[in-house]
Amino acid sequence: MTLLSRTKKISKLRGLSLDDLALKAGLSSKSIYNWDRNSPKSENLQKVANVLNVSTDYLLGRTDVMNAYSNESEKDIDIKNALENDIMLAFDGKPISDKYKRIILELLSEED
Known part of the structure; x- marks a missing residue:
């Protein structure tokens, strides 16, 4: 490429x-x-x-890692799984409320 x-x-x-x-x-x-x-x-x-x-x-094209600060050994976060298992998520330093977690899950489900 x-x-x-x-x-x-x-x-x-x-x-x-x-x-x-x-x-x-x-x-x-x-x-x-x-x-x-x-x-x-x-x-x-x-x-x-x-x-x-x-x-x-x-x-x-020297690497397939998009960000220099990314670690190739780190696994990508499965956000759908994280939301379903009540892992705390935050945006801009503030926790995401349950209401917005449900909305995000609905949006992710529409992609499938």
């Missing part, structure tokens, strides 16, 4: 067009489209990685 295709993929996951991503990163709107032909400057790559909350190594 190329730098551009990986950037497109994660950008789409984050709900951003490449134009929007570039503008949020402080780049010209069409600059990311050129990454197939020209390698970006390291500082521009870092800006885009910061907006997408991934590491530059992930964008460059």
